[in-house]
Amino acid sequence: MHPVNPPARLLMGPGPIDADPRVLRALATPLVGQYDPWMTETMNQTQELYRRVFGTRNEATVLVDGTSRAGIEAALVSLLAPGDSVLVPVFGRFGHLLAEIAGRAGATVHTIETEWGQVFPTSVIEDAIVRVRPKLLAVVQGDTSTTMNQPLDELGAICERHGVLFYTDVTASVGGNPLEVDAWGIDAVSAGLQKCLGGPSGSAPLSLSPRAVAVLDTRRSVEAGIREPGDDVSEHPIQSNYLDLAMIIDYWGPRRLNHHTEAASMLYAANECARILLEEGRDAVVERHALAGRAMLEGVRGLGLTVFGDVSHKMHNVVAVEIPDEVHGDAVRSAMLEDHGIEIGTSFGPLHGRVWRIGTMGYNARKDTVVTTLSALEQSLRRGGKSVPQGGGVDAALDVYAGLSAELDAQLDGAVPA
Amino acid sequence: MHPVNPPARLLMGPGPIDADPRVLRALATPLVGQYDPWMTETMNQTQELYRRVFGTRNEATVLVDGTSRAGIEAALVSLLAPGDSVLVPVFGRFGHLLAEIAGRAGATVHTIETEWGQVFPTSVIEDAIVRVRPKLLAVVQGDTSTTMNQPLDELGAICERHGVLFYTDVTASVGGNPLEVDAWGIDAVSAGLQKCLGGPSGSAPLSLSPRAVAVLDTRRSVEAGIREPGDDVSEHPIQSNYLDLAMIIDYWGPRRLNHHTEAASMLYAANECARILLEEGRDAVVERHALAGRAMLEGVRGLGLTVFGDVSHKMHNVVAVEIPDEVHGDAVRSAMLEDHGIEIGTSFGPLHGRVWRIGTMGYNARKDTVVTTLSALEQSLRRGGKSVPQGGGVDAALDVYAGLSAELDAQLDGAVPA
Numbered sequence: 130m131h132p133v134n135p136p137a138r139l140l141m142g143p144g145p146i147d148a149d150p151r152v153l154r155a156l157a158t159p160l161v162g163q164y165d166p167w168m169t170e171t172m173n174q175t176q177e178l179y180r181r182v183f184g185t186r187n188e189a190t191v192l193v194d195g196t197s198r199a200g201i202e203a204a205l206v207s208l209l210a211p212g213d214s215v216l217v218p219v220f221g222r223f224g225h226l227l228a229e230i231a232g233r234a235g236a237t238v239h240t241i242e243t244e245w246g247q248v249f250p251t252s253v254i255e256d257a258i259v260r261v262r263p264k265l266l267a268v269v270q271g272d273t274s275t276t277m278n279q280p281l282d283e284l285g286a287i288c289e290r291h292g293v294l295f296y297t298d299v300t301a302s303v304g305g306n307p308l309e310v311d312a313w314g315i316d317a318v319s320a321g322l323q324k325c326l327g328g329p330s331g332s333a334p335l336s337l338s339p340r341a342v343a344v345l346d347t348r349r350s351v352e353a354g355i356r357e358p359g360d361d362v363s364e365h366p367i368q369s370n371y372l373d374l375a376m377i378i379d380y381w382g383p384r385r386l387n388h389h390t391e392a393a394s395m396l397y398a399a400n401e402c403a404r405i406l407l408e409e410g411r412d413a414v415v416e417r418h419a420l421a422g423r424a425m426l427e428g429v430r431g432l433g434l435t436v437f438g439d440v441s442h443k444m445h446n447v448v449a450v451e452i453p454d455e456v457h458g459d460a461v462r463s464a465m466l467e468d469h470g471i472e473i474g475t476s477f478g479p480l481h482g483r484v485w486r487i488g489t490m491g492y493n494a495r496k497d498t499v500v501t502t503l504s505a506l507e508q509s510l511r512r513g514g515k516s517v518p519q520g521g522g523v524d525a526a527l528d529v530y531a532g533l534s535a536e537l538d539a540q541l542d543g544a545v546p547a
Numbered sequence: 548m549h550p551v552n553p554p555a556r557l558l559m560g561p562g563p564i565d566a567d568p569r570v571l572r573a574l575a576t577p578l579v580g581q582y583d584p585w586m587t588e589t590m591n592q593t594q595e596l597y598r599r600v601f602g603t604r605n606e607a608t609v610l611v612d613g614t615s616r617a618g619i620e621a622a623l624v625s626l627l628a629p630g631d632s633v634l635v636p637v638f639g640r641f642g643h644l645l646a647e648i649a650g651r652a653g654a655t656v657h658t659i660e661t662e663w664g665q666v667f668p669t670s671v672i673e674d675a676i677v678r679v680r681p682k683l684l685a686v687v688q689g690d691t692s693t694t695m696n697q698p699l700d701e702l703g704a705i706c707e708r709h710g711v712l713f714y715t716d717v718t719a720s721v722g723g724n725p726l727e728v729d730a731w732g733i734d735a736v737s738a739g740l741q742k743c744l745g746g747p748s749g750s751a752p753l754s755l756s757p758r759a760v761a762v763l764d765t766r767r768s769v770e771a772g773i774r775e776p777g778d779d780v781s782e783h784p785i786q787s788n789y790l791d792l793a794m795i796i797d798y799w800g801p802r803r804l805n806h807h808t809e810a811a812s813m814l815y816a817a818n819e820c821a822r823i824l825l826e827e828g829r830d831a832v833v834e835r836h837a838l839a840g841r842a843m844l845e846g847v848r849g850l851g852l853t854v855f856g857d858v859s860h861k862m863h864n865v866v867a868v869e870i871p872d873e874v875h876g877d878a879v880r881s882a883m884l885e886d887h888g889i890e891i892g893t894s895f896g897p898l899h900g901r902v903w904r905i906g907t908m909g910y911n912a913r914k915d916t917v918v919t920t921l922s923a924l925e926q927s928l929r930r931g932g933k934s935v936p937q938g939g940g941v942d943a944a945l946d947v948y949a950g951l952s953a954e955l956d957a958q959l960d961g962a963v964p965a
Binding site for chain 1: 560787
């Protein structure tokens with residue numbers, strides 16, 4: 130068997146996307162012991178980097194050693210004891226996932242649903258909170274299955290008014306869309322690296338407010354084998370050990386209580402992802418995603434395709450495109466992959482076979498990747514049997530870039546933008 | 548904040564150890580989408596590599612995307628429904644961990660304990676099985692907290708005779724000590740990369756026998772959001788979603804049912820770890836660990852130190868050394884780290900502050916690392932206030948290597964070994 134030697138790919142699906150080359154280099158950094166002073170200092174630094182990424186001062190900001198799904202489950206299984214009530218607004222596949230995971234944690238799960246391609250008006254969520262009176266509101270910010278971006282900025286105040294904890298999964302949205310954990314009153318947030326952060330799947334940055342930590346404290350339990358006199362032992366500990374955030378926080382905190390062995394390579398990757406984002410600047414990164422997303426959106430429209438869903442609530446970093454009747458969706462995706470080396474995605478459930486999902490995320494939220502993808506899509510559609518305007522996608526995308534460039538130039542010159 | 552730039556370290560503790568440079572290079576491999584034909588083929592190949600590492604033909608051989616502790620919890624939470632009975636023989640810190648995790652999974656946990664530094668006679672485990680009649684026997688093979696290696700080769704037949712499932716955690720032992728999953732009748736086994744496999748923490752190779760898979764099948768449940776008509780839905784699904792092995796097997800299997808997003812970088816690392824081991828040969832790798840372990844053992848004795856525990860049941864790849872009264876244990880460890888760049892470990896619970904643990908694992912199971920460590924230990928003990936024979940450690944270790952080299956030379960020459 131030969132060593133891993135992947136084909137050249139440009140990953141323009143809903144994630145994972147190509148890792149930033151700086152992140153790949155960081156992954157190859159030599160290991161250091163988990164209690165080495167340099168390692169604990171690097172863990173502290175990584176916590177501070179993710180506080181800045183999330184827009185929070187939460188002390189309890191850590192990495193969960195698993196994929197973004199591990200971060201979701203860590204949050205839900207730690208905050209929800211069996212019998213606790215949770216409200217999950219479902220607007221796509223990942224809302225169903227939150228409900229599924231909360232149910233397995235033994236919670237009483239209440240869902241509200243809206244049509245795929247839409248988000249919830251804030252008032253609908255508030256009405257459900259008043260009706261259900263849950264302990265926790267759990268909502269996805271950006272659901273890649275539909276590309277929608279649920280507005281969260283008013284939900285924290287509503288939750289606080291009703292004494293409800295507020296958790297959100299920002300895996301698909303963080304970096305590409307605004308997020309202000311403290312200003313929006315979010316108590317618990319979890320993410321992954323493989324979308325707009327430009328890293329590999331396998332590490333889940335997560336942050337908890339002091340209010341959320343207080344909930345954990347009621348079930349804190351130091352495990353046998355490392356327990357010392359006076360340590361907490363709960364009759365009803367969190368039902369997972371690996372994903373017990375109280376233990377994970379003790380491991381990252383000043384006591385450094387042994388839990389798992391930190392996945393150092395993924396820590397290095399997470400650290401580098403955050404540094405890349407913060408060097409460019411949070412607002413600038415969101416703006417770059419907004420621009421690439423607008424160019425891709427206008428580009429697919431320029432090819433005569435229809436965009437799925439409520440475009441005014443779309444995430445910047447992914448667009449769902451209705452598959453035209455004239456072509457076979459999987460055949461076009463295969464042609465994109467095999468003839469052009471470009472990956473785009475299909476979707477789940479009601480959208481399976483109905484839309485392609487095209488991402489412009491992280492390292493791949495660039496003009497050249499947008500243009501290359503639209504050019505390849507034009508060729509693949511044409512060869513798949515649909516007539517498309519020559520250059521219709523590329524021109525529309527470049528017009529977006531040119532327009533915004535002119536506006537930016539004017540701003541830099543001190544002129545009033547149009 | 549600066550990029551991660553660790554100090555030079557030689558990691559001779561109980562793990563993690565220095566990753567093989569080939570594994571570091573593999574980590575830096577570009578990403579590919581999770582359903583790319585190349586990626587699914589690489590996943591299949593990795594499954595086959597770990598079948599060979601484990602000595603099994605189990606179809607259900609996968610990676611769990613987390614540290615070795617995630618693998619343990621995946622096995623226990625998937626095989627044990629609430630109320631099921633489990634027997635855990637505890638001979639160190641990680642036996643307590645198995646009991647803790649099984650308890651959080653809702654199992655009724657029965658433990659038997661032996662003194663730290665000892666293993667169980669097989670008959671004692673069989674007697675407990677007869678008394679308890681558990682659904683599952685869960686036992687650590689090698690417990691790094693004590694360095695002991697529990698003999699497993701007869702337990703499978705005993706479990707089969709009594710209708711008990713047999714799980715073992717081989718994180719600390721695999722690669723450095725014999726393991727024959729099929730020949731020994733093991734139903735479930737989980738590991739990690741960061742010991743004798745020479746990789747980073749963060750991926751947990753795991754294998755299940757058909758008998759274990761049949762147990763999972765009774766609780767198989769396809770999650771909402773990707774469920775199709777006819778799919779299994781259980782009233783009592785496995786209580787974790789992330790660590791649900793039925794779902795993880797469906798993700799790795801022919802249906803490729805979406806679950807987590809595979810941690811591709813860690814998959815690459817796991818793949819390379821297995822290839823390195825299999826290229827050298829399973830038996831040859833065990834023999835290399837046996838030789839390095841014997842050299843380190845004789846080396847610390849040559850410095851006048853006392854080895855902890857039942858040496859005849861010690862893992863090849865780690866030795867526990869009693870801290871002599873004349874020195875301060877942490878001061879010597881600090882001198883090793885700060886003056887020589889070499890990490891050795893302390894231990895947990897009853898052994899905390901009583902022993903150092905010195906590992907010779909994976910890429911670091913070499914003559915030069917053994918000699919360098921013993922040389923540094925001699926200097927650190929001397930400067931810490933204990934008089935030690937000059938060269939006593941280095942000479943004893945080199946004698947072991949010289950003796951075995953002579954024997955191997957004789958074998959290669961066709962002569963009868965002594």
